[in-house]
Amino acid sequence: MKRARLLWLPPLLLVTAGCAVEPWVKPYERQHMAEAIMRFDRDPVAGAYTRHVYQAREGARGAEGGAGVGCGCN
């Protein structure tokens, strides 16, 4: 039992050590990340609609990279 508890230690140490990681992409190097064309979901309204079109016609669902669940698509 004690051993099982100790299994949490290495990942915990990794995470806490990670908090001290120096950001390797500096804030002044992130101008591209702020651009609209780098967004996964640039138009949330159109994106939600497109996901709805597929959800209603395909068996798969979820993990589309945008929020939203549940649709009256029967």
Place this chain on the structure above:
Amino acid sequence: MYHRYDGGGVTVDGPSLLVRKNFKETVSLSGNYYVDNISSASIDVITSGASKYSEERTEYSLAGDYLYGKSILSAGVTYSDESDYQASTYSLGVSQDFFGDLTTLSFGYALGQDDVSQNGNDDFEEEIDRHSFRVGISQIVTPRLLLAANYELITDEGYLNNPYRSYRYLSDPLDPAAGFQFAREVYPSTRTSDAASLQLRYRLPWEAAVGGQYRFFTDDWGIDAHTILVSYTHVLYEHWTLDFQYRWYSQGQADFYQDLFLFPSQDEKDYRARDKEMSEFSDQTLSFYLSYQRPLSWRYAYKAGISLQYDRIAFDYDNFSDLTEEGFLPGDEPNYSFDADVYKILFTLWY
């Protein structure tokens, strides 16, 4: 936004209006009103002998985000209403930036409660409970490369079939020439699915970006599916943006799906489905979007945009027969396929 879907004898169109307002840079509230005007003479409707029908679905959403330090807490509620289906969804989410804001971790939970009824049958009243758990991580890898991974578990419990849809079975299992009959589908009352996806966006040296996504899906009904998406976005003359996208989707059939059963269902655990979304099929989408945005010097708005979006989707079914084709023995009919056109016209005003 105005949206329109046209394919397979089904037309769906309507408006979607989203209003978002920020307060003191820490709170954001939004409301969405969405309508689907549905007019359907789909292959399911035609082969069941029903006539073309029209109905309307209206959806209202409210959502809020609260920025607290490096965390964003969000909550939302959505209500969808149509004549024979009401769905309420309540969602909660949290996201947190780590490692000098290079990494964003997010969690979300949503509860859905649906009421299913049947037009023309007042005695029919069923429910569905849905739970969705999602976790996502996005990572700035280099000044030009952004990666994201998402996982979502969804469970449903309740009346999961469509009360109008039927499966077909041979009138005489030894003699296909005797024809076939229809009976109401029989579905399990639970479904659990897992979906995991990887996404990337890469900023090219010129003012353009490429994107990619792969999603794997599996559920306890036996459906496995793969989705691949590639996109290219190009900025033209500062204000114009062009998007080209290709999406490929493929799925295997549910364990209890068959185009033609030999026997009718023996009991409520002897599941039967002939829903084409449960069959083995693939679809491909080609998309083209053109957007224009420019700053404004109005008193109440500082930016405006318009976007025209077109998607062409081709569906190809591997074991769902086209029963409108006549002169074939049951089971020998050609497979069904159809193309759909999707149009979106989007106006945006920033204020």
